[in-house]
Amino acid sequence: MESRLKQFQSYIEKYIEIIASVLNIDIEIVDDKLIRIGGTGIYKNKVNENVITEGNIYSEVLETSKEVVVLDIEKNSSCVECSNFEQCINKSIIVVPIKYDNQTIGVVGAVSTDIEKKKHIKSKIDSYLPFIENICDLISMKIEEHEVNKDNSKKMQMFHEVINNVEKSILILDTQHKISYINDIAIKCLKLSNNQIGEVLNIINCESYTNGKELITINIGGNQYKITAKTIPVYPYIKSYDKIIIFDKVNEQVELPQNINTNWGINNIESIVGNSYVMQSIKHRIKKLSKSNSTVLITGESGTGKELIARAIHAEGNRRNKPFIAINCAAIPENLLESELFGYVKGAFSGASNSGKIGKFEFANMGVIFLDEIGDLSFHLQAKLLRVLQERKFARIGSNKLIDLDIKVIAATNKDLLKLVSEGLYRDDLYYRLNVIPINLPPLRERKEDIKDLINMFMPKYSVELNINLYKIEDSVIKMLENYYWPGNIRELENAIEYMMNLVGEDGIITTDMLPIDIINYYKKKNMLVQVCDDEGCLDVNLQEIDDEIMKYEGKIISIKDLELIYINKLLDKYGRTTKTKKEIAKKLGIGLATLYRKLEEN
Numbered sequence: 327m328e329s330r331l332k333q334f335q336s337y338i339e340k341y342i343e344i345i346a347s348v349l350n351i352d353i354e355i356v357d358d359k360l361i362r363i364g365g366t367g368i369y370k371n372k373v374n375e376n377v378i379t380e381g382n383i384y385s386e387v388l389e390t391s392k393e394v395v396v397l398d399i400e401k402n403s404s405c406v407e408c409s410n411f412e413q414c415i416n417k418s419i420i421v422v423p424i425k426y427d428n429q430t431i432g433v434v435g436a437v438s439t440d441i442e443k444k445k446h447i448k449s450k451i452d453s454y455l456p457f458i459e460n461i462c463d464l465i466s467m468k469i470e471e472h473e474v475n476k477d478n479s480k481k482m483q484m485f486h487e488v489i490n491n492v493e494k495s496i497l498i499l500d501t502q503h504k505i506s507y508i509n510d511i512a513i514k515c516l517k518l519s520n521n522q523i524g525e526v527l528n529i530i531n532c533e534s535y536t537n538g539k540e541l542i543t544i545n546i547g548g549n550q551y552k553i554t555a556k557t558i559p560v561y562p563y564i565k566s567y568d569k570i571i572i573f574d575k576v577n578e579q580v581e582l583p584q585n586i587n588t589n590w591g592i593n594n595i596e597s598i599v600g601n602s603y604v605m606q607s608i609k610h611r612i613k614k615l616s617k618s619n620s621t622v623l624i625t626g627e628s629g630t631g632k633e634l635i636a637r638a639i640h641a642e643g644n645r646r647n648k649p650f651i652a653i654n655c656a657a658i659p660e661n662l663l664e665s666e667l668f669g670y671v672k673g674a675f676s677g678a679s680n681s682g683k684i685g686k687f688e689f690a691n692m693g694v695i696f697l698d699e700i701g702d703l704s705f706h707l708q709a710k711l712l713r714v715l716q717e718r719k720f721a722r723i724g725s726n727k728l729i730d731l732d733i734k735v736i737a738a739t740n741k742d743l744l745k746l747v748s749e750g751l752y753r754d755d756l757y758y759r760l761n762v763i764p765i766n767l768p769p770l771r772e773r774k775e776d777i778k779d780l781i782n783m784f785m786p787k788y789s790v791e792l793n794i795n796l797y798k799i800e801d802s803v804i805k806m807l808e809n810y811y812w813p814g815n816i817r818e819l820e821n822a823i824e825y826m827m828n829l830v831g832e833d834g835i836i837t838t839d840m841l842p843i844d845i846i847n848y849y850k851k852k853n854m855l856v857q858v859c860d861d862e863g864c865l866d867v868n869l870q871e872i873d874d875e876i877m878k879y880e881g882k883i884i885s886i887k888d889l890e891l892i893y894i895n896k897l898l899d900k901y902g903r904t905t906k907t908k909k910e911i912a913k914k915l916g917i918g919l920a921t922l923y924r925k926l927e928e929n
């Protein structure tokens with residue numbers, strides 16, 4: 327069997343040439359079988375020879391594992407007694423053992439064969455000896471490195487073997503998101519024809535699913551796939567790999583148009599319906615700001631289209647071919663949100679999945695992260711997010727490897743963040759970091775001009791979905807939709823259209839009786855007119871207006887006296903405050919004019 331040093335012969339030969347030229351003496355390296363593995367000068371042509379006949383110092387060093395320094399062989403008893411002494415041409419010799427794994431596997435001999443070099447060695451022995459010791463250490467380290475690599479590649483081979491034999495599709499990515507390994511099942515499942523090793527795999531979208539899995543959209547080889555996958559962070563346990571994606575099947579596959587890596591068309595600016603002045607100016611701003619990397623904060627009531635705007639910013643910008651990852655900060659319990667955002671490595675905390683988890687920030691890297699309901703972040707996560715926004719780096723929980731983030735952040739909230747700041751419930755420094763580019767989406771009731779356009783967009787959508795060929799909406803319905811107060815904004819309007827389209831009869835006409843109950847009730851309340859009549863005529867009293875007035879006293883019991891006053895004032899507002907009308911109103915109320923004045927003055 328070859329000695330360990332013999333396996334490194336070519337490396338050793340190159341290495342000692344360099345050393346010899348630095349030291350200006352001859353060097354030889356001999357293995358534990360006393361075979362010369364490498365040599366310079368007079369030993370160069372004697373490589374692979376056995377040195378047993380040339381003296382016994384090497385055997386002694388191999389045996390004792392201790393270095394030997396002979397500065398003058400004539401004064402060294404061991405040399406003098408050596409059977410080769412008469413033929414020996416060496417004048418001085420330094421021999422240092424090469425140790426590996428607690429064994430002496432060879433020696434380095436530094437030899438001088440002339441008097442001048444001998445003198446030189448003698449004068450420089452204090453620096454020569456440590457230098458040669460370092461050479462021995464370097465050789466051992468080289469062997470160690472080789473052994474570790476050999477061990478690793480054996481482990482990797484076994485790892486690949488295992489991966490190829492499990493009944494799941496597996497993809498391994500490196501830190502550049504390039505495919506490092508793909509098993510046969512994955513190739514089959516993704517219907518890939520070529521070897522995709524080295525190709526960049528773009529993770530376009532990712533939504534949390536059950537059992538620690540995610541719904542991921544990936545692009546490979548001109549196709550886009552939707553898969554339900556488990557993603558496992560591997561770095562730093564295996565340095566050459568970053569993450570493993572394991573999945574069972576492809577939920578959906580679409581061919582991507584040529585030269586376009588992703589399919590964001592449906593989310594671009596044209597998908598934002600509305601030509602009111604405010605929506606026009608918002609669309610204009612989106613076009614301008616989508617090219618910038620600055621953080622955007624979108625505010626507005628629920629259902630006003632904040633996510634739609636965020637997606638349009640992504641689709642219009644230069645990150646459109648990179649991921650858009652949305653996370654709703656209010657929908658995930660606080661203790662899970664941190665790991666959802668930043669991921670974790672295995673064993674990061676008790677209860678964590680033992681394979682680890684990739685966080686949304688990592689998925690969104692190079693693209694856009696949409697942090698919805700940002701007003702609901704706990705103080706702890708506010709601080710952490712602030713750090714990430716400042717440093718543009720983060721670490722998976724339980725790991726100290728910092729991952730660089732090249733990301734555009736879009737945040738959204740329906741809360742008044744500034745009010746939360748003033749109440750001490752939100753960090754002001756985070757607020758200002760987020761509010762770099764503010765976009766406020768007004769509620770639908772403040773942009774009634776958009777309602778008709780939205781109706782005209784939603785009706786064809788649901789006619790296709792519900793397979794309705796003929797449809798028409800009565801003007802009175804449109805009027806009522808336009809004048810409704812839309813607490814749920816566009817989402818509620820869309821639901822209303824869907825509801826009414828479901829009720830359409832054979833004539834395909836949407837009439838007022840098909841309106842959703844909330845809208846009907848709204849109008850019923852609004853139109854609660856009561857006629858107060860006597861033999862001289864009638865007065866219309868709108869009970870809704872009185873109801874609205876009473877609502878202002880929210881939670882308090884209102885006195886009969888106040889109620890009386892509200893009612894009298896409503897009547898005066900409606901019919902006028904002239905003496906004549908006051909007289910008429912007093913009469914109809916069954917009181918005298920003086921009593922009416924007293925009631926008004928008393929309050």
Ligand SMILES: Nc1ncnc2c1ncn2[C@@H]1O[C@H](COP(=O)(O)OP(=O)(O)OP(=O)(O)O)[C@@H](O)[C@H]1O
Nearest residue numbers: 597598599600627628629630631632633634816817
């Ligand atoms: N201007 C618009 N044009 C077309 N569709 C719209 C518009 N605004 C909103 N929508 C639609 O209304 C629905 C609600 O929008 P979106 O989810 O973006 O609102 P949101 O403000 O993010 O709501 P929440 O605060 O509840 O998350 C979506 O289906 C969206 O496509």
